[in-house]
Amino acid sequence: MNLLSVRDVSRRFGGIQAVDNVSFDVPHGAIMAIIGPNGAGKTTLFHLISGFLRPDRGSVVFGGAEILGLMPHQIAAQGMARTFQQTRLFPKMTVLENILVGRHLHSRGGFVACMLHLPFTRREERAVREAGREILEFLGLSGQADAEAVRLSYGQQRMVELGRALACEPRVLLLDEPAAGLNMRETAEMGTLISRIRERNVTILLVEHDMSLVMDISDEIVVLSYGQKIAEDVPSAIQRDPEVIRIYLGEGDA
């Protein structure tokens, strides 16, 4: 059963066809990776799926419903969470508060209810904080709960961002280069973390540059080049694919 189906999605920026007729399916419970050289259209594809950009044509079906044309927050409400290539943590908020924002979809209190501090918002707030602390424990960041998020090390900031997306309890999690800027040890930790997230029954779609990470954890890999899908297969087959090797190691008959 496919949780997410991307069909013939295209997007042009001026004279550049950033994403060109890309189709693939993400099965339930899988870890799927999108790889490709710089400028292959990976991040654009992510923006198209999560609603931050509108495709020129194509269709994205998520959990049986078309989500193309919805606002990003509506797509998030359907159960899709994402992280960003450059960490987008909320400054001036603690680690815990950052995570708590991720619980937004799992609480109800509106402006008036919150201003009046009604009993149900109080109960809700307790539940939200409990869930937030559970996430911090999962990430191993409980000790940093009250530190200002942007003061953590870069690797920890990426973890917090992941935790924030996880707090949404998404059905599918989109990770945009989760290992970007991380050292080898941190990358390995990130890989373990992503595998542990899958055990929480979350399907994962990630864009990644770091081959070691992708090869280790993904079930299936989609390769993009100049906006087009040129391969889709299991990691071991992708590693041997001559076309993929050509675009990664450069042209040439050498």
Added chain:
Amino acid sequence: MSAYYSLVVLGLCILTGYAGQISIGHAGFFAIGGYLSALLTTHNLSAHGGPVVSGLAAMGILTRRPDLYGGELLTVHPWPACILAVFAAVAVAYAIGGPVLKLKGHYLAMATLGFGIIVYRIVLGTELVGAADGIYDVPAFPLLPGIAVSGKSSLRVMNYYVAWGFVILGMVFLMNLVRSRVGRALASIHGAEDAAEAMGIPTARYKLKIFVVSAAFAAVAGVLVTHYNGGIGPSESSVMKSVRYLAIVAIGGMANLWGALFMSLILNYLSLRGYFGSFDDAVFGVILILIMLFAHEGLLRRQLLDQIRGAVIRRGGGDDP
């Protein structure tokens, strides 16, 4: 009065400091509230004898009172006038907030400034609201039996408590809001709007709602000040008033309701007592410029207070390991 102006500042503080949406048009909302309630409570309807007027009078929405010359005035009662005035401000905030809040930063500032100027020119140029003279002889506002907002010297002490009651109520509402999921959502919009959207927060709707809440605070303050002063003039809607509110939010530490309240009470008190003389507007302009140059996150920031507290504790604690 300083307390009433603080309501505007608190409303603006939550909009600008917490949600990160600047407004240089809040005096406009203040004026809409003040002028509309002044107009409704002073405009004599006894000449219009139609069934609508007598019906409204029978329902208690209109009220009779003697005028200065021994005649009788038939005007709208302050309560329905107040409700109508605040609703009008809310409606205007909804109408202009929709398109205007799509703008960010300087552009949003310019658009709200434009709104403020429009309101100012309208009240200045409309005979109905007294043009440059404004509206005077606004009656007291009987909030509850025995409690009225009025500038009469016999009621001065009571009004002092009434005003503080409003400030405390406003403060409680906003503190609750800041500490809630909505408050976090607003802060997240300030911090990283796209990430907030990705977390499922409808950012456009939240920005509009907080803009409207903030406008409602300004309008309520406008109504109360007008009844307290017994009148309102066009200077209340001038751009310099909006700049003043913003300057106070800035010096109060932006995202710091207590700082804004504290600074508002001090600065409005000094200003109303005339300590700044004819440099009144200039003082607030200079404050805003200095804050933007040297401490654009505001003066009474929480971090700063924490640092000071930390330093004091360290010194007091002496030889911590």
